[in-house]
Amino acid sequence: MTRDYITVVSGIPRSGTSLMMRMLEAGGIPALTDNLRQPDAHNPHGYYEYEPVKRLAQDSSWMESARGKSLKVIYRLLRHLPPSSEYRVIFMERDLREVFASQDDMLRTRGVENAGQKQDRLIAAFVAEVEEVRHWLAAQPNVQTMPVPYTAVIRDPAHWSDEVSRFLGGDLDTSAMAQVVEPKLYRHRSGAGLPL
Numbered sequence: 001m002t003r004d005y006i007t008v009v010s011g012i013p014r015s016g017t018s019l020m021m022r023m024l025e026a027g028g029i030p031a032l033t034d035n036l037r038q039p040d041a042h043n044p045h046g047y048y049e050y051e052p053v054k055r056l057a058q059d060s061s062w063m064e065s066a067r068g069k070s071l072k073v074i075y076r077l078l079r080h081l082p083p084s085s086e087y088r089v090i091f092m093e094r095d096l097r098e099v100f101a102s103q104d105d106m107l108r109t110r111g112v113e114n115a116g117q118k119q120d121r122l123i124a125a126f127v128a129e130v131e132e133v134r135h136w137l138a139a140q141p142n143v144q145t146m147p148v149p150y151t152a153v154i155r156d157p158a159h160w161s162d163e164v165s166r167f168l169g170g171d172l173d174t175s176a177m178a179q180v181v182e183p184k185l186y187r188h189r190s191g192a193g194l195p196l
Helices: 017-027 052-053 075-080 096-112 120-137 150-155 156-168 172-177
Strands: 006-010 070-072 088-093 143-147
Touching: 006 017, 006 075, 017 070, 017 088, 017 143, 017 150, 017 156, 017 172, 052 156, 088 120, 088 156, 120 143, 143 150, 143 156, 150 156, 156 172
Parallel strands: 006 070, 006 088, 088 143
Antiparallel strands: none
């Protein structure tokens, strides 16, 4: 199947974006990544990042090379996607307390001083930012968006592989997608009920 659109995987950091990129790759959609950020204990299969994405607001001239591929774009940069292309955005959702626990663990490992800062003062800001991005996405005629809950993917990878495949045209290898999901890597569980 020829994809005339760009598949974008987005969400806040530590929400399962790298897992979804890996699933798409296994399913048959090549990832646009430079592998500059190496795998580590927090993402043992890699981060699937592409350095030019960080400068998307200044330069999007390379975006055409992402057509037919998957691209990881943090939620704050989605507004800078050039309107000349069509996009299907998979927006990963995860309980915010799990996100912060995962981020805090990663920052502590790197020796970052602000690790452990209070969650409550940041959660409201995250929620407001993401809601603004969601409203923006919904208003774009060249964007289709599918929210995907990280925890549900871990619990039922076969179902969500089917759902994602259907959203992207229905031709992905859903069995291969489901097989790359590793529940043992779901290390920060909350149950606090603060999905984003």
